Amino acid sequence: MRLQDKVAVVTGAASGIGMAVAKKLATEGAKIVIGDRNAAGVEAVADGIGAAATAMALDVADEGSARAIIDRTVALHGGLDILCNIAGVLDFGRFEDIDRRRWDRVISVNLTGVYHMCHAAMPHLIERRGAIVNMASAAGLVGVPYNSAYSASKHGVVGLTRALALEFSKEGVRINAVCPGGVKTPMVQQAPPENIDWQMVMRSASWLDSGEMAEPEDIADTVAFLASSDARRITGAAFPVDGGQTAG
Numbered sequence: 001m002r003l004q005d006k007v008a009v010v011t012g013a014a015s016g017i018g019m020a021v022a023k024k025l026a027t028e029g030a031k032i033v034i035g036d037r038n039a040a041g042v043e044a045v046a047d048g049i050g051a052a053a054t055a056m057a058l059d060v061a062d063e064g065s066a067r068a069i070i071d072r073t074v075a076l077h078g079g080l081d082i083l084c085n086i087a088g089v090l091d092f093g094r095f096e097d098i099d100r101r102r103w104d105r106v107i108s109v110n111l112t113g114v115y116h117m118c119h120a121a122m123p124h125l126i127e128r129r130g131a132i133v134n135m136a137s138a139a140g141l142v143g144v145p146y147n148s149a150y151s152a153s154k155h156g157v158v159g160l161t162r163a164l165a166l167e168f169s170k171e172g173v174r175i176n177a178v179c180p181g182g183v184k185t186p187m188v189q190q191a192p193p194e195n196i197d198w199q200m201v202m203r204s205a206s207w208l209d210s211g212e213m214a215e216p217e218d219i220a221d222t223v224a225f226l227a228s229s230d231a232r233r234i235t236g237a238a239f240p241v242d243g244g245q246t247a248g
């Protein structure tokens, strides 16, 4: 129960890693407010968790929506200790096919969405000397072919994490990023487009050598650790949880 009486917001909690993070934080004793664009899905997750969880419809790409979930959390629980930015979208495609609409969608959710949430939450996190955990990706540490917008957005999340960690170190707010390799979630079950060199994508993902992708719970364990006081000396880290994919 490392997070007893802590108050946490988790985005992207209707599915995959976000859902696993919500369950893990609640198990560790936190009161959580969970948001997702899939309002019915996040409601069902909150129902499954029980009294510790409150669900809210959320579009992280919308500044007002991001501010609303933070304001509601503070109104409900009197403050905020932990922000977990997990919501994200993947868009596989040849660079020639990534038009401005597709580029903007990925950047606005994966990168601007993290900015919106951090910006709204920061004054409250300063009050409680809290922590942020951002979901980046192995694609935020190395390039992944046919993932131009996604890789750019996740490199951006790593850069934002490092800059904020330095800027808010005096206020005692810790900001870290987690960089998973492949994780078994609906995101990676989308069929890739046919006009890409899939073998090239495979070669860039060493989890395939072991034949194994991570479970969402593997990533949630790292998020909970970074959010807890066990990680009190860790800030500005981009933490790979990738089975060695980015090791060399």
Ligand SMILES: NC(=O)c1ccc[n+]([C@@H]2O[C@H](COP(=O)([O-])OP(=O)(O)OC[C@H]3O[C@@H](n4cnc5c(N)ncnc54)[C@H](O)[C@@H]3O)[C@@H](O)[C@H]2O)c1
Pocket (backbone or CB within 6 Å): 011, 012, 013, 014, 015, 016, 017, 018, 035, 036, 037, 038, 058, 059, 060, 061, 086, 087, 088, 089, 090, 109, 113, 135, 136, 137, 138, 179, 180, 181, 182, 183, 184, 185, 186, 187, 188
């Ligand atoms: N699955 C992987 O292999 C993998 C690897 C590295 C990083 N990640 C990252 O982990 C995070 C979670 O991904 P996942 O694999 O669980 O995917 P997922 O598709 O299962 O879950 C993503 C969730 O984010 C929500 N979402 C999307 N856009 C949103 C928005 N604008 N506002 C609020 N919610 C929104 C979706 O509704 C969904 O519930 C993402 O940031 C993803 O980039 C995933």
